[in-house]
Amino acid sequence: MDQDQNQNQLQIELSEEMAEGIYSNLAIITHSNSEFVIDFVRVMPGVPKAKVKSRIVLTPDHAKRLLMALSDNINKFEDMNGNIAMNNDSGTPFPMNFGGPTGQA
Numbered sequence: 001m002d003q004d005q006n007q008n009q010l011q012i013e014l015s016e017e018m019a020e021g022i023y024s025n026l027a028i029i030t031h032s033n034s035e036f037v038i039d040f041v042r043v044m045p046g047v048p049k050a051k052v053k054s055r056i057v058l059t060p061d062h063a064k065r066l067l068m069a070l071s072d073n074i075n076k077f078e079d080m081n082g083n084i085a086m087n088n089d090s091g092t093p094f095p096m097n098f099g100g101p102t103g104q105a
Helices: 002-007 016-020 060-081
Strands: 026-031 036-042 052-060
Touching: 036 060, 052 060
Parallel strands: none
Antiparallel strands: 026 036, 036 052
């Protein structure tokens, strides 16, 4: 029985480079009738252009599974650490000015 169980397990490999991750502070989600596309972007203060750092393409059922898994993990995080504060007082969905003073050279 243990041998059957081991044969049904998926082994996932994570390279050192991939394990470092890529920082993103903006996600843009689009969809068609057959797929969802999530572009992860890094926006930097004072830089008018931002590049997509990673793109993930999902089927609709996998997108919904991701939504449910992320929701479950956020609930677990908040149970341990308290509610995640959302800073949406300004009425804009994303703070493009990063909330600090503007630098001058």
